[in-house]
Amino acid sequence: MRISKSKLALAMLNAGIDSIRELAKVSGVSINTISRCNNGGSVKLPTLRRLAAALGVDPAELIEKEG
Numbered sequence: 528m529r530i531s532k533s534k535l536a537l538a539m540l541n542a543g544i545d546s547i548r549e550l551a552k553v554s555g556v557s558i559n560t561i562s563r564c565n566n567g568g569s570v571k572l573p574t575l576r577r578l579a580a581a582l583g584v585d586p587a588e589l590i591e592k593e594g
Contacts, residue, residue, distance in 0.1 A: 530564045530575065531591035538582040538589060554581035 544550050547565070551558045554577045561578070564570045570578075572586075579586040 528570060528572075528575070529567060529591045530570050530578070530589050532565055532567075534589050534591070535565060535578075538579075538584050541584075542582045544582065550578070550581060554578050556581075 539545075539550060544553065547558055547561050550556070551561055554561075556574055556577050560570075560574060564574070564578075575586045575589060579589055582589075
């Protein structure tokens, strides 16, 4: 599965997180992994859950819709 770049940016804005570096710090996910996901790479469920928890959103809200 892939994370929607726009949905991630919106969730970060709503959570008051200003940078990938800050998101990495609060989520425990590496900057490299977040950057890869943000650039269209696939994401594993545990990573998605950690990012969503740090942003205070449901994991489904970050997933890019297929098609």
